[in-house]
Amino acid sequence: MVYPSTIGSIVEGFFCHMEVITKKRLILASTSPRRIALLKLLGYRFDIIPHSIDEYIPDDATPEEVVLNLAFMKAHDVAGRVEDAIIIGADTLVYHKKGIIGKPKDIRDAKKILSLLSNSAHSIFTGVCIIDKPSQKKLLRNERTQITMKHIPEEELEAYVQSGEPMDKAGAYAIQGEGEKFIKQITGSYSNAVGLPLGLVQEMLNKFNYHNEDAEKF
């Protein structure tokens, strides 16, 4: 026999299922393993589509302008290839008093960057762009995390660059990896420093009515 309360939960279950089916596809326009791992922490199911943007940093732009523009270009590039989805693009760079620092070109460049950052303060900026397709509504925001680095002795610097960790990271270090040992102080969002400010991303998705409780959990 099927009791009324059981019928109620079957009906409820059916509507829950309907909601999952009609939910908009969420896409991360990035192949960065850090961004993928961070977005998973928010509990969403999402697809990964790589962008094909060449990351160019103009000489006269501010760090905020660069990360916002690149985040937009990444999200927009992928938005042009999909239907009915919410697309997230992001970009991270390091800003030191000597200027904007992206990823190192080679080991020599990584050494030069780390020598510059050693025993001084810098900021990490991440820009995030979320586009709702097909309405084309978009949100653009950025966040800053301030870092103070310890002095990095020459032999430690040499061993670190040889480890390969700096090579695909803005500022030539990974705060979430071995590079953590060089950090004296961090002020602001840790996830922002690693490549995706989770609080900000959640806030932006909520503005599109894409709430956490609606999402399918892993």
Ligand SMILES: Cc1cn([C@H]2C[C@H](O)[C@@H](COP(=O)(O)OP(=O)(O)OP(=O)(O)O)O2)c(=O)[nH]c1=O
């Ligand atoms: C400062 C810092 C940066 N990073 C990483 C985050 C980003 O992946 C990278 C900055 O490069 P980005 O150009 O922002 O991103 P990406 O090329 O890795 O990935 P995609 O464009 O496909 O999204 O540096 C760390 O992992 N740890 C750190 O401490």
